[in-house]
Amino acid sequence: MAARVEEEDMELDEEEGAQGPEDVEEVDCCSHPLEARYNVPNKLCAGGDKCRIPQNSDYMGLIKPSRNGKDYCMECFAAEDRRIQKKLYMKKRNERDKFEKVLRCSRCQKLWHRCFSLYIEISNFKCEERMEKAGIEKVQKVLDAGKGQS
Structure with missing residues (x-):
């Protein structure tokens, strides 16, 4: 019975015309x-002088961007506890949306x-x-x- 269901699923997949690597x-x-x-440049991390946020990495940035807002790498944000209102920050990704x-x-x-x-x-x-x-x-x-x- 299970083999019959798998065969039916396979037929459906072939009929859908899914694009394989050769079709793209x-x-x-x-x-x-x-x-x-x-390409995306490295962002400066506000947590340290030599700390950077590399391309395609997660970081913490302000929910509402502002000119004097600071970005923190995940490590510095977790370690930083002075004067940061952590509830104003959200997780973001350092990547471009443009192609x-x-x-x-x-x-x-x-x-x-x-x-x-x-x-x-x-x-x-x-x-x-x-x-x-x-x-x-x-x-x-x-x-x-x-x-x-x-």
Whole structure:
């Protein structure tokens, strides 16, 4: 009886058309994921001179942000007991909500992160492969400038 239920569940999963890794679109410009987050700098922790809140870490920040509000790493917040009204703070995460914009080549439909495309406009983007086929010279990227020089 249990085997029969499992078989029915498997059939339902296949019918739902769940996307596997091979079904998800990838960018053609780099190895980063399609939705790449912008990098986040370390935040200063108010608990110590050399203490920092690293990227993707939890910290305690004011519920209602203010200019003179201080952020504390979890360790310093737990140890700090002087003059902090802990009820005014809540747990937050040091990460960005914004993602790198993605452009689609108007000819071949491949996806590129905007930062790798070196393209300023919003529409009519053509990838490097299409530019080469059209006879347009490739722009040398700043990161590639030192390669091939002795």
